[in-house]
Amino acid sequence: MQHIDHSETVTQLRDTVERVCNDFPGEYWRAKDRERAYPGEFVQALTDLGLLSALIPEEFGGSGLPLSMGSEILKAIHEFGGNAGACHAQMYTMGTVLRHGNADQKKRYLPKIASGELRLQAFGVTEPTAGTDTTSISTMAVRQGDHYIINGQKVWTSRAEYSDLMVLLARTTPKDQVKKRTDGLSVFLVDMQHAKAHGMTIKPIRTMINHSTTEVFFDNVPVPVANLIGEEGQGLRYILSGMNAERILIASECIGDGRWFIKKARDYACERKVFGRPIGQNQGVQFPIARAYAEVEAANLMVDHAAKRYEQGKPCGTQANISKMLASEAAWHAGEACIQTFGGFGVAEEYDVERKFRESRLYQIAPISTNLILSYVAEHELGMPRSY
Numbered sequence: 001m002q003h004i005d006h007s008e009t010v011t012q013l014r015d016t017v018e019r020v021c022n023d024f025p026g027e028y029w030r031a032k033d034r035e036r037a038y039p040g041e042f043v044q045a046l047t048d049l050g051l052l053s054a055l056i057p058e059e060f061g062g063s064g065l066p067l068s069m070g071s072e073i074l075k076a077i078h079e080f081g082g083n084a085g086a087c088h089a090q091m092y093t094m095g096t097v098l099r100h101g102n103a104d105q106k107k108r109y110l111p112k113i114a115s116g117e118l119r120l121q122a123f124g125v126t127e128p129t130a131g132t133d134t135t136s137i138s139t140m141a142v143r144q145g146d147h148y149i150i151n152g153q154k155v156w157t158s159r160a161e162y163s164d165l166m167v168l169l170a171r172t173t174p175k176d177q178v179k180k181r182t183d184g185l186s187v188f189l190v191d192m193q194h195a196k197a198h199g200m201t202i203k204p205i206r207t208m209i210n211h212s213t214t215e216v217f218f219d220n221v222p223v224p225v226a227n228l229i230g231e232e233g234q235g236l237r238y239i240l241s242g243m244n245a246e247r248i249l250i251a252s253e254c255i256g257d258g259r260w261f262i263k264k265a266r267d268y269a270c271e272r273k274v275f276g277r278p279i280g281q282n283q284g285v286q287f288p289i290a291r292a293y294a295e296v297e298a299a300n301l302m303v304d305h306a307a308k309r310y311e312q313g314k315p316c317g318t319q320a321n322i323s324k325m326l327a328s329e330a331a332w333h334a335g336e337a338c339i340q341t342f343g344g345f346g347v348a349e350e351y352d353v354e355r356k357f358r359e360s361r362l363y364q365i366a367p368i369s370t371n372l373i374l375s376y377v378a379e380h381e382l383g384m385p386r387s388y
């Protein structure tokens with residue numbers, strides 16, 4: 001495979017993201033956090049610069065950049081103080097339509113997603129009862145003529161209120177009627193406005209972070225057969241094929257968070273004087289920051305390695321999972337070091353450390369929790385018995 005040097009693109013992307021982030025300082029994020037409000041202006045600024053459509057091929061109006069460039073965009077957003085949680089899903093959910101949608105679906109949706117006319121931010125997989133056990137979901141889609149009728153409930157469907165489309169996973173054959181539990185699941189592209197007018201209800205869940213997450217209820221919601229992605233019954237395969245990209249992109253945000261915490265901690269440690277000298281002169285303050293730096297940069301190498309394998313079309317499940325685990329833990333440790341360096345001011349809202357601290361905790365739980373990553377590695381990489 002031909003090696004393309006993207007270092008100039010990375011520099012340009014980072015400069016662009018830094019400029020956008022400078023227009024949205026801490027006060028902006030603190031106000032949104034306080035109100036649990038959607039950072040629509042920030043998302044619009046990223047959209048206008050084409051940053052959210054970076055991975056959409058040029059023929060559909062995007063920039064056609066490889067995954068590693070999406071990764072750099074998300075690293076930079078978080079490193080320069082932004083939060084991509086309000087819009088990151090578009091980068092990976094779009095892949096479901098791109099890889100598995102038919103020609104008509106791609107032509108109909110991708111250019112509008114690229115231009116920002118349609119927002120594809122919602123991803124409805126998790127259900128309250130099934131939890132991580134995705135094959136046990138019970139939301140049903142039953143075919144009636146040229147529609148599927150959807151009944152059931154999703155939970156943690158983030159950004160559902162701010163999205164025009166949702167990638168939805170539902171059962172088209174009940175679990176007890178399929179040979180393999182992974183069969184009988186199908187993916188739909190749901191038009192949210194139409195669904196809201198025909199039986200879909202969205203209920204926000206208030207959480208310790210500003211993530212616009214919700215519960216979504218489906219009561220006889222009709223979805224046209226034309227909006228089935230790929231083949232009926234094969235949907236889990238399509239969702240799984242997007243998960244490596246999702247893990248790598250979320251890991252990238254964690255790298256950005258980690259770098260933000262380290263810079264913040266380093267600067268404060270050098271400026272703050274107690275006992276007549278900078279607190280950063282004490283090794284007890286320096287070492288946790290230096291250790292966090294080492295962890296974040298090591299995790300970053302794994303993220304880049306996973307992205308490269310993904311781009312080369314090589315299997316990358318293990319690398320993508322490990323990079324998400326290491327990056328989320330490294331960011332959390334950097335947050336710990338930062339909050340401790342700030343002392344009392346670490347918990348004061350105006351320094352943004354406590355907010356970032358809360359925000360960065362999510363990624364050890366979602367989109368997949370650390371235990372499930374470890375069982376993946378134990379089973380698929382180390383050949384140990386499946387534990388569940």
Ligand SMILES: Cc1cc2nc3c(=O)[nH]c(=O)nc-3n(C[C@H](O)[C@H](O)[C@H](O)COP(=O)(O)OP(=O)(O)OC[C@H]3O[C@@H](n4cnc5c(N)ncnc54)[C@H](O)[C@@H]3O)c2cc1C
Binds near residue numbers: 362
């Ligand atoms: C803020 C937020 C946003 C989210 N956004 C979305 C979204 O947009 N779309 C979407 O579909 N989902 C979303 N999720 C859901 C997320 O992917 C799940 O929360 C996550 O996968 C964990 O599933 P769960 O919460 O059901 O935990 P459970 O499956 O109930 O697990 C609970 C705990 O038990 C552990 N556990 C479970 N089974 C095992 C096992 N066999 N071995 C060892 N440990 C085990 C888990 O690791 C976890 O720590 C979001 C979640 C949050 C909190």
